Amino acid sequence: MSAERPSEDRLVASFARLASAGRRRPRGVVAGVGDDCAVVRGDGEDLLLTTDALVEHRHFEREWFSGHALGWRAAAVNLSDIAAMGGRPRYALVSLFVPDGEDLAYVTRIEKGIADHLARHGAAIVGGNVSGTEGPLAVDVVLVGACARKAAWMRAARAGDAILVIGELGNAAAGLALLREGRSAPPRLVRAYLRPAPRLDVSELLEGERAVRAAIDVSDGLSTDLIRMCRAGRVGCDVEAAKLPLSRALEAFCIARGEDPVAWALRGGDDYALVLGVAPAAAPAVRARVERRLGVSAVVVGRFTASAGTYRLLGEDGGHTPIQPTGWDHLR
């Protein structure tokens, strides 16, 4: 369940109230509104349900994307939600909102991009809907995944657990800034935005690993998403600024602008890194296993604390500053 701006948060809150409002729930709803996916109990395994949409001029500009690349990204943002629950993707439904006079070849390539990305992870489009619209092009993907019964990684963090960040932070936000400015840009940063890699390799590798006790994917910035984990678990967090995983490309980008890469790492969304809450004794082994087996950056950046509502960024000088949820900062 996600929203982009304060006014839309109201609508999500309204969904959450409706979903929990004493009305008879259908059997099998384990978790509804308020995590990366809804979780419903199947006969054997649990099902994961998620949906995310890309709207032209709001989430993308088509001069940045071929049709295939846009479809690839539309699949990625949903695949990442399944990864963040520790699940495996299975089935997708795709709703297309197609403007009058649209280039249908472009839209067909979107479909192909979605199908190709799903196929890479063993999933497929099984249905969908095509609507005309007077508005912008929009692509809405619903993804159904599965995980072992009661094994879904929920958002709620536990005090004392290590905060393990898998993947780099801030690259995609820098890439997006460069795209907006129309600059010739370091390919790594731009690619991080255009073609994010959902970390299904992580959910597959760590399936059944009981030390993983919470997870989220970083779609809206580490600060926002970390605070979501804390709020869900009624805990706080301490993050060491010096440990945040920053790429050299991001550091060069920030030096050229006189900006602070830590701010980009905290605020930048769209990287689809994973944040795991890991039992502290097991964290070093889990970290090493991910890095060795998957060749991806995996860093313990701090820990969840018992101080609910206190979110601290620790500096190298021993001081600290509060972490703020910075909200959504994609296109506007």
Add this chain to the structure above:
Amino acid sequence: MSAERPSEDRLVASFARLASAGRRRPRGVVAGVGDDCAVVRGDGEDLLLTTDALVEHRHFEREWFSGHALGWRAAAVNLSDIAAMGGRPRYALVSLFVPDGEDLAYVTRIEKGIADHLARHGAAIVGGNVSGTEGPLAVDVVLVGACARKAAWMRAARAGDAILVIGELGNAAAGLALLREGRSAPPRLVRAYLRPAPRLDVSELLEGERAVRAAIDVSDGLSTDLIRMCRAGRVGCDVEAAKLPLSRALEAFCIARGEDPVAWALRGGDDYALVLGVAPAAAPAVRARVERRLGVSAVVVGRFTASAGTYRLLGEDGGHTPIQPTGWDHLR
């Protein structure tokens, strides 16, 4: 899987090609693109997946609908797809596309309308997404249902089976015409459009009834949807014009305009009547059971034939005319 206009049919056809294009299917896909719902095999029962969207100025004008009524209808069109597969609805995801400056109270009432209609049938919203848009308001509902293993009612009709229509035809199209013209209108016709009743009572009553061998819900007009059943089953159909279930309100509407109610019954969509293909020996008993138990019109209007591609409307004079798929005729 549905589309509204020829150009959009191309996109649906493209989905269908992608879904069947030799790529590795995830395990458990029983039926993908091309029926009212996708069917995937669960561990115990089968899951049904469907999605349908309502776009402002394309599928509705908001002066016709309170927010709650619009949400009710958005749920109805998806609930009807589950009814048409003989299933029970369970879980919904709702994607909202909210224009800048939208009246959020209106949108909150849409959410409530969806939740209330789902709750009536034992289903609930478990997740969703809220996106801003520069375009019109749009509501995209995904519904997950279930049915007994291998018991889903598919579209494909069998030659020789009776065509059983449950519910009246043409009322909603007449109601929509009256709304467009801004006339004070017979409540029954307008209500048929604004507040269609998904026939989940029928799928519940006939669960496990093996004489039911095919089904579709009439969203785009009997002629269009009947031809979909015929094409899926590679059969033809003979329909007796005199047997089509017409309301007195529709007849009065047609007399006042000098129009043919049979044409309205064949072409008019949005009624969400069900069409079942029923084993001929069992059809009278099934028909009587539905009418007696549910108090809804249930009429055998003809039969599916072995003449694939031949769709005939039989007149009372013994003559016949071809039935054409008339396509989508909602708002434009």
